[in-house]
Amino acid sequence: MPKTKFVPEKLSNGSFASAGLNDKQFNQLFNRIEKAQKKARRNAKRTLKPSTLTNPTPKALKALGEKAKGQRFTKEDLQRFDKNRQRHKEKYDSRTAGITHAFLVKNSREIDIKRANDQVDDGTGITQANFYAIKGNIAQINVRASIGSKHQNHRVKVRFEQWDELIQSPPKGDYQKAVQLACAGRISFDCDCGRHQYWYRYLATMGNYALAPPKEFAFPKIKNPELSGVACKHVLKATTMLQSLAWQRILATQMKAQAKRVGFGSDSRTHFLSDDEKKAASKNRKTKVNVDEAQRAHKKYERSQAAMARELEKRKRDGQRSIKQARKIRKQSNLIKKQEQQLTAQRDMLRVGFKNFHDGYKLQGKSRDEAVKDYAKMFDVSASQLEKVIK
DSSP states (O other), X not given: OOOOOOOOOBOTTSOBOOTTOOHHHHHHHHHHHHHHHHHHXXXXXXXXXXXXXXXXXXXXXXXTOEEETTEEOOHHHHHHHHHHHHHHHHHTTTTSSOEEHHHHHXXXXXXXXXXXXXXXXXXXXXXXXXXXXXXXXXXXXXXXXXXXXXXXXXXXXXXXXXXXXXXXXXXXXXXXXXXXXHHHSEEEEEEOSXXXXXXXXXXXXXXXXXXXXXXXXXXXTTTOTTOOOOOOHHHHHHHHHTTXXXXXXXXXXXXXXXXXXXXXXXXXXXXXXXXHHHHHHTTOOOOSOOHHHHHHHHHHHHHHHHHHHHHHHHHXXXXXXHHHHHHHHHHHHHHHHHHHHHHHHHHHHHXXXXXXXXXXXXXXXXXXXXXXXXXXXXXXOOHHHHHHHHX
């Protein structure tokens, strides 16, 4: 029998029915949602693009619409926005992909953390997240939406930026330790929810921790002009639960399996968790975002980074010292070589000169010993010294 094509059910509120789907159907649905969101962003109107930030013409300002009823955006608004943008890029070191989980939590909004921990009474809190698949270095998590949302679920994708490095060189061959470092280390992420799309995806793009595509270059001029916060409640919940051994054991098994495959770096297969793996994953008890713990972890990370920076600086100095020493030795070697060349030339001249001198003595009936003795006197050296050169 031919396979029946999966057709997602559209709900009356405009969202899709995502509860109760199997993992493959869930993935198909959210791939479709992601594709639709990309198309919608391409067709978006009144977006604040980089070109407008750098060249806020009256026409461009008018095209942005109103920041409040009867109030249009001004050049001063855009100058402030641009300062916020530059500050964010610097703070999150946009030259390096990803941010650590501790830094993510440390800089998130309090309200997002409370919602992730279900510590609100307005129906926006969330309670459940399930790890269901991994594709290469990207974990995929199904997060149940809040009771106040029109959606039933959201998908969070987390890419471990140090995965490839750790899969090649796990600490002492320990993949469990490698995964622990990958989860606590630099990550990039994406979520399909509106909070991430309209508040935080621009920040993730500017800070180089967006799991792209999609990237977002339209400044959030209405939703988040101050560029505060980092992640939505779904990302906070998912990344916190990734710090648990229950999920990390499953990831370690997959990392080890990937390492055994030829060309693991280009592995595009999606591994959906088995029933046994889901049962093990359900034992995850690390469900609460802990700000104090994140603060401590971030300080520890900063200390380790500072120690690493000092070590790298020491290696740099040692390297520069070695280069200087090598240059000095090479210079001395070249000087010795030059001196040897000069000495060889002088010896050749002495040999030729003595040959001519000796030939003259032969015509006079004098012996070679007499020629050596007299030729040596000319250069103020002994006959034995001269013999060593001309022999």
